Amino acid sequence: MSDTKERIREFLSQHIRDNGYRDDDDLFAKGYVNSLFAMELVLFVEKEFALTVENADLDPDNFRSVDAIAGLIGRKTTPETVE
Amino acid sequence: MKLQLTEEQADRQAHFREFADSEIAPHADRHDREERLSNEVIAKLAEQGCLGAMLSEAYDGHQMDAVSFGLVNEEIGRACTAARGLLTVQNMVVQSLERWGSDAQKAQWLPDLAAGRKIAGFALTEPEHGSDAGNIQTQAERDGNSFLVTGHKKWISYGQIADVFLLFARIDGQVSALLLERETDGLSIEPMKGILGARGSMLAELHLHRCAIPETNLVGNVGFGLVPVAFTALDVGRYSIAWGCVGLAQGCLDSSIKYTKSRKQFGTRLRDQQLIKRMIADMMVDIAAARLVCYQAGLLSETDDRDALKNMMIAKYVASNMAVRVAGAAVQVHGANGYSRDYPVERFYRDAKIGQMIEGSNEMLQLMISRYGYKK
Numbered sequence: 001m002s003d004t005k006e007r008i009r010e011f012l013s014q015h016i017r018d019n020g021y022r023d024d025d026d027l028f029a030k031g032y033v034n035s036l037f038a039m040e041l042v043l044f045v046e047k048e049f050a051l052t053v054e055n056a057d058l059d060p061d062n063f064r065s066v067d068a069i070a071g072l073i074g075r076k077t078t079p080e081t082v083e
Numbered sequence: 084m085k086l087q088l089t090e091e092q093a094d095r096q097a098h099f100r101e102f103a104d105s106e107i108a109p110h111a112d113r114h115d116r117e118e119r120l121s122n123e124v125i126a127k128l129a130e131q132g133c134l135g136a137m138l139s140e141a142y143d144g145h146q147m148d149a150v151s152f153g154l155v156n157e158e159i160g161r162a163c164t165a166a167r168g169l170l171t172v173q174n175m176v177v178q179s180l181e182r183w184g185s186d187a188q189k190a191q192w193l194p195d196l197a198a199g200r201k202i203a204g205f206a207l208t209e210p211e212h213g214s215d216a217g218n219i220q221t222q223a224e225r226d227g228n229s230f231l232v233t234g235h236k237k238w239i240s241y242g243q244i245a246d247v248f249l250l251f252a253r254i255d256g257q258v259s260a261l262l263l264e265r266e267t268d269g270l271s272i273e274p275m276k277g278i279l280g281a282r283g284s285m286l287a288e289l290h291l292h293r294c295a296i297p298e299t300n301l302v303g304n305v306g307f308g309l310v311p312v313a314f315t316a317l318d319v320g321r322y323s324i325a326w327g328c329v330g331l332a333q334g335c336l337d338s339s340i341k342y343t344k345s346r347k348q349f350g351t352r353l354r355d356q357q358l359i360k361r362m363i364a365d366m367m368v369d370i371a372a373a374r375l376v377c378y379q380a381g382l383l384s385e386t387d388d389r390d391a392l393k394n395m396m397i398a399k400y401v402a403s404n405m406a407v408r409v410a411g412a413a414v415q416v417h418g419a420n421g422y423s424r425d426y427p428v429e430r431f432y433r434d435a436k437i438g439q440m441i442e443g444s445n446e447m448l449q450l451m452i453s454r455y456g457y458k459k
């Protein structure tokens with residue numbers, strides 16, 4: 001899981017200049033997420049972790065924070081692929 | 084790297100070139116004058132697999148690769164912008180629904196949309212919210228197992244004939260996507276006339292007054308409607324428009340070459356005048372550059388490219404600006420004849436402008452493209 005979060009943070013750092021956020025901080029509430037970034041986030045999760053984000057996953061709560069994104073990835077990947 | 088069409092793609096290109104010349108181009112003027120697309124042309128586009136072009140075969144789609152879909156758009160765009168517009172909107176809705184719709188929604192709509200038995204509209208823009216789409220005001224209020232939707236949409240392509248709309252509205256304050264059927268009580272559809280170009284696009288305003296939409300028509304989830312559902316559609320739309328602009332510009336070039344071969348001034352053909360040759364060369368170069376950008380966008384969208392969204396935006400931006408330049412040059416080369424309805428470049432000139440405005444105006448694209456520049 002820590003590797004997953006590392007990869008998420010690495011992606012976020014390309015888009016968010018301020019890195020003073022915690023893994024449980026709400027990225028939406030902090031105003032980091034514009035529509036383009038949100039779409040990039042969905043595509044990043046799919047491509048980086050070789051999974052398909054389905055319509056049922058399109059819940060803002062799944063993308064709200066580093067923890068939430070890692071949780072989504074964890075639920076959608078087999079245990080072997082998640083550290 | 085290899086930039087060469089496969090045999091299948093080249094065959095498809097040849098087929099659609101011939102199809103556009105024989106079945107679409109002869110109707111383009113009429114579409115423009117009558118401000119509507121003919122039913123025969125819609126039926127032929129459907130028959131040729133244009134309306135579910137990239138949709139998977141599981142839903143009776145034609146499962147074309149992105150480059151083939153681009154080539155189809157180029158050829159149809161060379162003949163008639165309005166016809167290409169139908170292809171754009173239908174494929175936007177189809178692709179977004181295939182990606183984000185529920186199994187029941189896909190089974191209900193996709194085969195009919197692919198076959199052209201049903202026509203789709205994409206209803207995002209409102210009179211007061213165009214570029215600022217995130218602030219749309221159409222409201223969907225929960226009412227048992229339905230949403231009651233009230234609002235006003237404007238500039239909706241093919242709204243005059245669409246059977247179903249991918250509609251964007253606020254649910255609990257958050258922009259979400261819903262499927263709105265034409266026959267819904269409380270929906271009134273008002274045709275719009277008198278636009279500058281793409282005049283066969285059958286635009287409409289939609290007035291919604293407490294339209295009951297079942298909650299099973301929600302596409303994606305509440306609050307995450309605008310982003311993935313609209314973006315998936317707009318991505319397809321940008322790509323389709325980009326290639327359509329290449330086609331439009333190619334139509335301008337073809338007409339200019341033909342015209343300058345026969346028109347004589349000062350005792351010599353226009354084609355022998357150096358300044359005319361320069362204009363023709365500039366048109367050719369402009370088209371070739373835009374076409375390459377479109378190929379890149381198509382090819383990279385099929386691989387694991389992280390910049391696929393950006394490439395689509397660049398393609399639409401480059402190709403639509405190019406089409407406006409080339410159409411202007413084509414009218415100039417034709418002189419007064421180019422300013423009249425006797426030559427297709429007059430229509431191309433009016434049609435070209437729309438590419439800079441829709442699926443994200445070029446200014447909105449500049450803002451988004453520049454964000455990638457500042458990305459680390």
Ligand SMILES: Cc1cc2nc3c(=O)[nH]c(=O)nc-3n(C[C@H](O)[C@H](O)[C@H](O)COP(=O)(O)OP(=O)(O)OC[C@H]3O[C@@H](n4cnc5c(N)ncnc54)[C@H](O)[C@@H]3O)c2cc1C
Pocket residue numbers: 172204205206207208210211212213214215237238239240241278281284286437440441442443444445446447
């Ligand atoms: C023929 C046609 C077909 C259409 N089909 C559809 C359809 O099927 N579905 C649909 O939902 N909509 C459709 N539209 C609407 C279209 O998407 C909008 O016109 C477009 O999004 C621009 O919005 P607007 O016209 O309100 O312009 P505005 O948003 O008011 O913009 C006006 C100008 O200001 C610029 N601008 C705005 N904000 C900024 C900014 N922040 N920075 C710099 N410049 C800015 C714009 O680029 C534009 O040049 C269609 C429009 C036309 C003309």
